[in-house]
Amino acid sequence: MADNKDYMIHQESMGTIQISEDVVASIATTSALEVDGVGGLLNANMADFMGGKKMTAKGVRVEMVDGAIVVHLFLMMRYGCSVADVANKVQSAVFTALQDMTGFDVKAVNVHVGGISFE
Secondary structure (H helix, E strand, O other): OOOOOOEEEEEEOOEEEEEEHHHHHHHHHHHHHOOOOEEEEOOOOOHHHHOOOOOOEOOEEEEEEOOEEEEEEEEEEEOOOOHHHHHHHHHHHHHHHHHHHHOOOEEEEEEEEEEEEOO
């Protein structure tokens, strides 16, 4: 495994499961972008405003907290869509996808809406 990547590690009875943070970010990104009303991910590095480590991928920051995944998504919403409704759908879709695909517990999916897309 490459030394420059960070891995989410979960100890199982038969051994250790390691999943790259890039993989977790990719799952979160794909799940979020499939939700109707999401206009895209933000380009700006919002981690500077939140403190802590840099984003794993464009518009996504993932971390392990108390053995569970925490995801921060920085999104743009499409004009005319209910921000609250779309954000709730994103949380649900990302939460389910991460639990189903990684087998890890998901502690939180935090949605940060930073703009409106007119496309």
